[in-house]
Amino acid sequence: MYIIEQFFGFLNNQLLKMTWLYELVRLLVEKVFRLSIKERLGGSIHFFIYDTIKIFILLSVLIFIISYIQSYFPPERTKKILGNIKGIKGNILGALLGTITPFCSCSSIPIFIGFTAAGLPLGVTFSFLISSPLVDLGSLMILMSFFGIKIALAYVVVGLILAVIGGTLIDKLNMEKYVEGYVKEIEDVDVEVAELTREDRINYSKDQVKFIINKVWLYILIGVGIGATIHNWIPQSVIENVIGSKNPFAVLLATVVGIPMYADIFGTIPIAEALVGKGVQLGTVLSFMMAVTALSLPSIIMLSKVVKRKLLYVFVSIVSAGIIIIGYLFNLYSYVFM
Template identity: 60%
Template sequence: MLFLLNLGSFIQNQILKMKWLSQLIIFLLDNLGISQNTKIGNSIHFFIYDVIKITLLLCIMIFFISYLQTYFPAERSKKILLKFNGLLGNIVAALLGTVTPFCSCSSIPLFIGFINSGLPLGTTFSFLISSPMVDLGSLILLISIFGIKIAIAYVFLGLIIAIISGIIIEKLHLEDELENFVPASIDISGTISMNLTRKERLNIPKITVKETISKVFFYIVIGVGIGAIIHNWIPNFFVEKILGINNPFGVIFATLLGIPIYADIFGTIPIAEVLLNKGAMLGTILAFMMGVTTLSLPSIIMLRKVMRPKLLIIFISITCTGIIIVGYIFNFFQYFLF
């Protein structure tokens, strides 16, 4: 048992949190005359350490997840979803969303393809919500920052939001609120074949890593930069006043603040880490992350092409309400999760 505890501690601290990298950067900065005892030196360390750590973890996770995705092309996902109806269909769709694209905008083409293929509306919405909110890459990064209990709780409640939202939308029978829009460019058969060689399966993740990092690296840099500023320059009492326990509307504020922002979850995680250390409530922070990743303004604009205003407003309202409820749940149980 002691061996397993030590192994778990080693994985958490040296592999996921990469404390060795932190010490290495401190050593290099000290040799350059940049002291960690100053705000500037501490900010530089935070920025370099988090950018490298998140990028390395992300590259590794994208590679393995993309390799897994070669066994689940869109056409196969559609065939799987067609086998299930009702609640089970929503559950399967939400789970499939965890191994598909990393942001809301990249999952929308699959959502459109599923709609055009005649899948139940509620099932496709469960997929649409789950895909950007609870992918496997974010799970690993959440473990590296918050620990395994919080990461699993985040994923579980994210799946619950996706499943319940899909069920509600299905029960409302809003199929007539879809636009008569069938884009010729949407082909959910995908380019991935089930008959790939091992070499081809390994090449696809390499390409995916390069393409994904090129898209999200900007948001990682911006997110870490904002985190470094908050970490060293924003007073704790200011964060606690807005997002702390004494503000009962913090979750609502954070959710609504996150919706207009377009960023990847990998860019919001370093900000969340700093805010938590500054005294912000856990649920308030996670509500902000969910709002950013699931209901970003660009994704809402894209969804307007296939949804009429009534359906779009209902989708946003249901998802937003679910995120806010989850935020308050996390705040209530925060001290049990650490």
């Protein structure tokens, strides 16, 4: 048993946490730049280089793997799968299918339109819409590399629960009439799904890596830059007073601050890492991450062109309330995960 634990510990440290990369960057900063990583400037440079390289390596590998899996579930096939399952089972399946789409919230909306036009239950499509940017296999692996398996799994589980509950509530409210008319009028063409060869799937996966990296690289750099600043330059006392445990409204504040931002989960993780390092409670950090990924302002603007105001308000209210409740619950029981 000890040997097995040591083996998996070695894999976790070398493949996910990339301790070898941490040491290489430390040597670069200390030997080449002649700065100590224990000082502000050296620590900031180390944080930025190490986290940036680490995220891009993990992201490239994981997007390739996820895209290869996703090649078996094109939108046409996904619509057929979801169309045959009703009720809560449909919401669960919609949320789970959202985990294999490595898209930001804005990229998920065109698929949401296609599902709605195909006549899928509105609740199922919203479960997909919530889950797709919030939770995916890539975020699970990257969260594991930064925070460990307990927190990573907890994030994924609560994200899926939020997606299922949110979709179910919207379904029970019978809000189909609040979808814009043109969406329902879109002709749904039942396209024959071509069977891809292994080479086709590999080429598709490579293209997805290039496409997604091109979309998110700037947000990752911004996120890592903010994380390095928080980690090395902002005093812990300031962080503690604003969104620390001393502030009972920290979860609300983190959620409100997160909504106007536009980034995917990969851009928020370095910020979350720095906040946790400064002693911010886990639930507050998770609320910030969820607000940024699930309720970014650009995605809400895009969604407003697809659904009427009442449905948009209901969607934002349900997801916001869910994020806030999750934040406070995790703050209350954070000792289980830390």
